[in-house]
Amino acid sequence: MGEEVKVFGYWASPYSYRAELALKLKGVSYEYINEDIFGNKSDLLLKYNPVHKKVPILLHNGKSIVESVVILEYIEETWKHNLYLPQDPYDKATARFWIKFIDEKCFPTLWLAAWSPENEREKVTNEACEYMKTLESALNGKKFFGGETIGMVDIVASSVGYFIRVTQEIMGLNLLSADKFPQLFQWSEDFANCSIVKESLPPRDKLLPFVKGLIAKYQQDNAKA
Amino acid sequence: MGDEDVVLLDFWPSPFGMRVRIALAEKEIKYEYKEEDLRNKSDLLLKMNPVHKKIPVLIYNGKPVCESLIQVQYIDEILPHKSPLLPTDPYQRAIARFWGDFVDNKIYDLGRKLWTTKGEEQEAAKKEFIECLKLLEGELGNKAYFGGENLGYVDVVLVPFYSWFYAYEKCGNFSIETECPKLIAWAKRCMEKDTVSKSLPDQDKIYDFVLHLKKVFGIE
Numbered sequence: 001m002g003e004e005v006k007v008f009g010y011w012a013s014p015y016s017y018r019a020e021l022a023l024k025l026k027g028v029s030y031e032y033i034n035e036d037i038f039g040n041k042s043d044l045l046l047k048y049n050p051v052h053k054k055v056p057i058l059l060h061n062g063k064s065i066v067e068s069v070v071i072l073e074y075i076e077e078t079w080k081h082n083l084y085l086p087q088d089p090y091d092k093a094t095a096r097f098w099i100k101f102i103d104e105k106c107f108p109t110l111w112l113a114a115w116s117p118e119n120e121r122e123k124v125t126n127e128a129c130e131y132m133k134t135l136e137s138a139l140n141g142k143k144f145f146g147g148e149t150i151g152m153v154d155i156v157a158s159s160v161g162y163f164i165r166v167t168q169e170i171m172g173l174n175l176l177s178a179d180k181f182p183q184l185f186q187w188s189e190d191f192a193n194c195s196i197v198k199e200s201l202p203p204r205d206k207l208l209p210f211v212k213g214l215i216a217k218y219q220q221d222n223a224k225a
Numbered sequence: 226m227g228d229e230d231v232v233l234l235d236f237w238p239s240p241f242g243m244r245v246r247i248a249l250a251e252k253e254i255k256y257e258y259k260e261e262d263l264r265n266k267s268d269l270l271l272k273m274n275p276v277h278k279k280i281p282v283l284i285y286n287g288k289p290v291c292e293s294l295i296q297v298q299y300i301d302e303i304l305p306h307k308s309p310l311l312p313t314d315p316y317q318r319a320i321a322r323f324w325g326d327f328v329d330n331k332i333y334d335l336g337r338k339l340w341t342t343k344g345e346e347q348e349a350a351k352k353e354f355i356e357c358l359k360l361l362e363g364e365l366g367n368k369a370y371f372g373g374e375n376l377g378y379v380d381v382v383l384v385p386f387y388s389w390f391y392a393y394e395k396c397g398n399f400s401i402e403t404e405c406p407k408l409i410a411w412a413k414r415c416m417e418k419d420t421v422s423k424s425l426p427d428q429d430k431i432y433d434f435v436l437h438l439k440k441v442f443g444i445e
Contacts, residue, residue: 065319069326078315089299090290093296096295
């Protein structure tokens with residue numbers, strides 16, 4: 001079709017992963033550019049996302065779209081096949097609710113639980129468990145949040161289903177366990193086993209040392225503060 | 226469209242609630258407004274928003290929709306041809322959503338700091354608040370509204386904070402109009418519309434409310 005589609009991302013970022021997965025689900029070819037976000041951000045990154053200076057950035061025929069959830073909505077509205085949002089406005093509103101819940105509550109607390117100092121960890125962990133229980137209720141017996149197939153909530157929940165699971169391994173935590181959250185655990189297994197999901201997930205053996213380093217950095221910065 | 230049963234659980238000073246009021250007014254959707262006492266939340270609120278227990282909650286034919294940005298998009302989608310709030314082009318929609326998120330992530334928290342903090346912390350919040358408003362002015366450009374010639378999504382998301390500006394200015398000891406005249410001109414333009422002016426409380430009332438809150442929370 002002669003379209004130019006590029007994703008500026010970071011290989012370990014759960015947010016840029018979302019953009020890539022969405023494009024793969026739509027069968028859209030794109031060029032991936034890895035940004036050195038911890039070192040030198042490129043001029044292009046600063047040009048295409050001047051307000052937040054972050055990844056992911058989707059570039060479509062020269063136009064830049066930023067913020068992972070905004071990107072997901074854009075991809076859905078531009079490539080109108082293999083839809084991953086419900087058509088019904090109420091169901092769509094429900095999906096958007098869970099997406100916001102994951103991004104504002106689940107994911108941040110789970111990450112916090114991973115690196116919090118000992119004395120704060122229990123409180124944060126309890127909070128994270130409450131959020132996981134609530135998120136699990138959104139599954140409501142379905143295979144995926146989107147029903148029989150992966151939907152936008154699943155794409156966003158990959159942050160919890162994959163990235164947090166890896167983080168927990170490193171920290172020896174067992175928050176997302178099969179006995180505590182059987183449905184959510186099963187979902188994360190089913191999700192990670194989809195071939196299209198696996199294609200662009202950062203490999204565990206690379207991710208483990210990276211997250212270890214990131215946790216150490218957070219703990220160090222927190223101790224200094 | 227027949228008589229739908231629409232209820233809005235709200236709290237009069239909430240800028241989030243105001244967004245929904247404006248959207249409903251723009252679409253000429255009749256609804257029942259229910260004022261919540263946030264220190265004594267109703268059973269209906271707890272039942273309709275069990276996850277967050279917050280207002281606003283839009284109850285449409287018995288089914289709840291929560292979170293103001295989601296509610297505004299929902300209202301826009303059920304009556305897409307009447308006073309459309311989001312544009313039809315996906316890229317323009319992405320831009321609108323970006324700025325809606327920007328307002329949501331920045332303005333409320335910074336505004337809150339303006340009346341709950343003092344000294345260095347307040348000065349820092351003031352500086353960042355003005356910077357954010359200037360970025361928004363840049364996005365507005367020469368348009369009458371963020372939505373172009375008519376009120377759009379970003380206008381609905383941002384204008385409620387105008388009712389809080391006087392309180393911010395008094396507490397922060399600064400003039401928003403001096404720093405961001407274009408934005409104030411835009412806000413006044415929005416207020417010329419009934420759908421906006423009837424959805425926002427008086428700035429004086431908000432200031433009185435803030436003074437009351439400062440007393441209650443023991444903030445000087």
